[in-house]
Amino acid sequence: MPRAEPSEAVSPDTRTRLLDAAEHLFAENGIARTTLRQITASAGANLAAVNYHFGSKRVLLHEVFARRIQPVNEDRLARLDRVERDAGDEPPPVEDILRAFLTPAFLMKSSGTRHDFLRLMGRAHTEPTGELREVVFAQFGEVVLCFSHAIARALPKLPPSIIQWRLQFAIGAMAFTLANRDAPGPSGPSRHTDAETDEEVLSTLVEFLAAGFRAPAGSAEA
Amino acid sequence: MPRAEPSEAVSPDTRTRLLDAAEHLFAENGIARTTLRQITASAGANLAAVNYHFGSKRVLLHEVFARRIQPVNEDRLARLDRVERDAGDEPPPVEDILRAFLTPAFLMKSSGTRHDFLRLMGRAHTEPTGELREVVFAQFGEVVLCFSHAIARALPKLPPSIIQWRLQFAIGAMAFTLANRDAPGPSGPSRHTDAETDEEVLSTLVEFLAAGFRAPAGSAEA
DNA sequence: GTCTATATCCTGATAGAC
DNA sequence: GTCTATCAGGATATAGAC
Numbered sequence: 001m002p003r004a005e006p007s008e009a010v011s012p013d014t015r016t017r018l019l020d021a022a023e024h025l026f027a028e029n030g031i032a033r034t035t036l037r038q039i040t041a042s043a044g045a046n047l048a049a050v051n052y053h054f055g056s057k058r059v060l061l062h063e064v065f066a067r068r069i070q071p072v073n074e075d076r077l078a079r080l081d082r083v084e085r086d087a088g089d090e091p092p093p094v095e096d097i098l099r100a101f102l103t104p105a106f107l108m109k110s111s112g113t114r115h116d117f118l119r120l121m122g123r124a125h126t127e128p129t130g131e132l133r134e135v136v137f138a139q140f141g142e143v144v145l146c147f148s149h150a151i152a153r154a155l156p157k158l159p160p161s162i163i164q165w166r167l168q169f170a171i172g173a174m175a176f177t178l179a180n181r182d183a184p185g186p187s188g189p190s191r192h193t194d195a196e197t198d199e200e201v202l203s204t205l206v207e208f209l210a211a212g213f214r215a216p217a218g219s220a221e222a
Numbered sequence: 223m224p225r226a227e228p229s230e231a232v233s234p235d236t237r238t239r240l241l242d243a244a245e246h247l248f249a250e251n252g253i254a255r256t257t258l259r260q261i262t263a264s265a266g267a268n269l270a271a272v273n274y275h276f277g278s279k280r281v282l283l284h285e286v287f288a289r290r291i292q293p294v295n296e297d298r299l300a301r302l303d304r305v306e307r308d309a310g311d312e313p314p315p316v317e318d319i320l321r322a323f324l325t326p327a328f329l330m331k332s333s334g335t336r337h338d339f340l341r342l343m344g345r346a347h348t349e350p351t352g353e354l355r356e357v358v359f360a361q362f363g364e365v366v367l368c369f370s371h372a373i374a375r376a377l378p379k380l381p382p383s384i385i386q387w388r389l390q391f392a393i394g395a396m397a398f399t400l401a402n403r404d405a406p407g408p409s410g411p412s413r414h415t416d417a418e419t420d421e422e423v424l425s426t427l428v429e430f431l432a433a434g435f436r437a438p439a440g441s442a443e444a
Numbered sequence: 445g446t447c448t449a450t451a452t453c454c455t456g457a458t459a460g461a462c
Numbered sequence: 463g464t465c466t467a468t469c470a471g472g473a474t475a476t477a478g479a480c
């Protein structure tokens with residue numbers, strides 16, 4: 001019987017090892033720059049394995065995302081539901097709505113300890129793979145719609161178009177932050193700062209975005 | 223004498239046509255997916271032209287950015303300077319600081335009418351080209367530092383680490399918005415909304431971010 | 445400076461033995 | 463299911479005529 005902990009050489013099925021390796025390499029080096037040879041080598045599998053198990057690199061890419069995104073989005077909607085139920089008649093505070101949206105992406109306690117997918121998730125909103133955008137946004141768009149409605153209820157004075165834009169800004173801030181966690185380069189704010197936990201960063205982001213959403217519309221018109 | 227307007231077939235030097243074509247294609251299809259063949263064909267030049275004028279694809283890429291980034295960053299610092307001078311003794315409002323940072327990227331009146339570079343600029347913060355990040359952030363990091371100091375003066379109660387993070391969020395919102403202007407897919411908020419001008423989007427972003435920066439630190443601690 | 449033609453390499457994908 | 467060996471295509475880059 002193999003050991004239970006999910007370390008490297010413990011070898012679940014080849015299929016799973018390929019997914020893990022691809023997830024890691026996609027996050028680390030970007031999707032376009034990652035080759036099947038790197039993936040199979042890192043997974044301890046043969047070059048032909050990708051084609052046997054998935055048929056093509058693109059299908060592999062889709063599977064990498066499908067494996068993680070669905071739980072995250074379900075978690076988002078479940079948290080939103082709970083936040084709205086807990087609030088009773090009143091609409092819940094924006095902080096809670098935003099936290100319901102952001103927490104699943106930041107924490108990812110579900111399915112796997114590693115945080116490779118966090119950066120990959122940031123990449124998903126970011127890379128111009130065309131193909132990928134459709135897959136990601138297919139499920140994502142529906143979730144965004146639910147949250148924009150929730151925010152509209154919480155902030156009834158905001159025009160819908162403003163809410164759409166602010167959500168866009170929020171997603172951008174989230175994606176950029178996720179994509180740059182542990183990334184090299186001077187973009188990460190904390191090189192000298194003591195390392196923040198994910199929860200602290202999340203709280204910092206929530207309070208920033210919540211204040212942005214609460215801004216009265218039109219306060220900075222030209 | 224050729225016509226003055228910068229339309230397609232008017233042909234400045236081959237070198238400039240190559241830069242323009244590369245800028246356009248990089249913005250449209252991403253950097254990794256753009257080939258030298260596409261660039262030279264689009265520029266009406268020969269495949270060998272890139273190598274003759276630039277030596278390699280990477281140098282071409284760097285030149286594409288260097289041509290635009292420096293003016294943008296100089297513009298940012300100049301606007302920041304003016305904002306701070308106009309404010310006299312008091313620190314200027316955050317809105318003005320943010321606007322000084324964002325306007326040059328959003329408007330780009332300087333050097334060229336086309337807005338291809340706007341999306342490319344979004345991509346620059348986004349694509350994991352490794353190589354590119356260094357080039358971009360080399361100058362960019364200095365500019366960010368100036369603005370973070372300006373914000374620290376405007377909002378003296380904020381701890382520096384919080385300012386760093388909020389700047390990170392702001393850059394993410396900016397980059398994401400720039401990268402997705404005119405992009406396909408459901409990520410753009412305005413499919414049914416009437417088309418906003420760049421100035422309107424800019425104002426919407428400024429008021430959102432300013433409110434975020436003004437949020438008291440620690441208001442959303444866990 | 446610009447072209448044609450080509451060298452060299454690496455990619456994703458496949459055929460077929462085991 | 464996994465391997466070896468290889469294909470066909472496209473990438474960057476270069477050599478050398480004009």
